[in-house]
Amino acid sequence: MFGIEPHMIEARGLTKRYGDKTAVDHADFTVRPGRVTGFLGPNGAGKSTTMRMILGLDRPTGGHVTVNGRDYRRLRAPLREVGALLDAKAVHGGRSAYHHLLCLAQSNGIPAARVDEVIGLVGLQSVAGKPFRGFSLGMGQRLGIAAALLGDPGTLMFDEPVNGLDPEGILWIRNLMRRLADEGRTVFVSSHLMSEMALTADHLVVIGRGRILAETGVREFIDANATSHVRVRSPRLDRLAPLLAERGWRVEAGDGDGLRVFGAGPAPIGDLAAANGLALHELALVQPSLEEAFMQLTGDTVEYHAGVPGAAAPAVPPGGQPAVPPGGPPGGAPGPAVPPSQPPNPEGRP
Template sequence: MIELDGLTKHYGDKVAVDHLTFTVRPGIVTGFLGPNGAGKSTTMRMMLDLDNPTSGSVRIDGEHYRRLTDPLRSIGALLDAKAVHGGRSAYHHLLCLAQSNGIPRRRVGEVLDTVGLTSVARKRSKGFSLGMGQRLGIAVALLGDPRVLLFDEPVNGLDPEGIHWIRNLMKNLAAQGRTVFVSSHLMSEMALTADHLVVIGRGRLLADTSMAEFIRGNSRAFVRLRSPEPERLREVLHAERIVAVEAAGGALEVDGEPSERLGELAARHGLVLHELSPQQASLEEAFMRLTAESVEYHAHDGEPGRAEGPVPSAPPGVAAAPGGWGSDWRKKGS
């Protein structure tokens, strides 16, 4: 378990982390989300005592990290997969860490096999691809067989097979009763992996809830209907005081009504339906909606510096820059 209590970090006048309080519980995969500059990396570094908090505290299974006798046996972390001496082989990198932390030598071979690097164990890490380096970093996190694991962008550089593997690995570790805390910008992967979400913006806690509740609470849910008799369908819905909004392709969208009721209503009136589909926003859409006001940097896809022509409006949930959505890239508020 990881417990944060009022965790705060200032860099001069900059507040990187602002009184964060939440608990990462064992037995589930907890995702850690936030826009660039939200304070995620700083928070994870403070969990490992790599940065000292300005105020507040972090405890790993009830202890501060610096008080852990055998830290790699308590918590494993992947924060920077490149933090390896390039002239050292994967095997000897892991062996050095094992010997300095009282971990049996046999464990080196076990984790190399787990991450799929046995065949290149004696090769120097400077020749590793990005994905191979990422696997080595994951091996380091697993080396002490810890009860708590932190992963920062664990799928970075991995191919589809590797992404599938790390997703299942994290789920299996959580199923063993371990605490698994993972930060990633890949919303599609987070949606498939995490059970619970902690979301921050500008260093502040925005959400601490289950994946299902987060999406439900930060997105629009509706039912899409399509019939070869759209006018009759519209009349039937109107008679039941059900508000329907026209959508692309001749479909109708209805909020606040279960699909079962709408299907039964169409059946009673002998209406043929070509589509009756409940719609729920994706994790990415829900995240964008919640964090729209917390995004510190906006990049624009318009031509930089263009002064002529109409200025397109900002996409939904994204604040327009002072020069309009088509203006040059800038830090919000600058």
């Protein structure tokens, strides 16, 4: 079992510049154990760069980041303290999954028996002896997660772990992260998929253009950055809308024959309709989604806007649920605001 000391990631003034481009700008945040902390930001916001600095792969231009109070590069058996999945394709194509895990285990003094264990844990038994180059992205993700779990670490980091996974795989990762956090581990997971974060994260570190925009609970973040509204449907909207506006409530056209009313709960709206003898076909309080809160906060910090005006704010269907089927987002769906020519990790890497 992993040790009992607090597993924490702490960044203080963490900065990374590539030439005159600042990828990460004086980032301060703390990732604590026992919960899933989402690292949320648009593509190119600096998420991967930050994670590479945490792992000692990239050297900060300024500031520092520690894992369990120490510089990652000073850890002697780092896989026993931090497990990370940054890039599922970062495996030698000619080496089998088993040997890939074996060499990682050996480098940290982890017994070979643990290799078989994690292979079983991620369900790769049948392909463990096959060269990695034949692996699908989903199999690669599972191998990456097996590598992250090798040393039974107290801290786990995943960079966009659901990318390229089918719904079953997404559910599996979601449950895994939940379980790891429930076991008291520190789980830090980046994503540009708000819907995914809303489902998995307890806590958020929000980044945009390299700056930390918020560090807060998911609920608090939504409450602070987006307002709820009431969806109203009625055959007499022509009469109802002016009455609502007279009360000083903001009224917006919803889809079809609906209205969106801001500034009042369902009760006063229903009372108003009843007092005027107007039938209501729907009266529903709509809680804002993480996506809406995120868009309001980062609307001006998205690095790569699509050419279509307004495309940076994807349509949110009624009900406030993000435009994603219940099974999760489609595998490998690119972020809403990235033109197709962008590489997966365009964070200032030349």
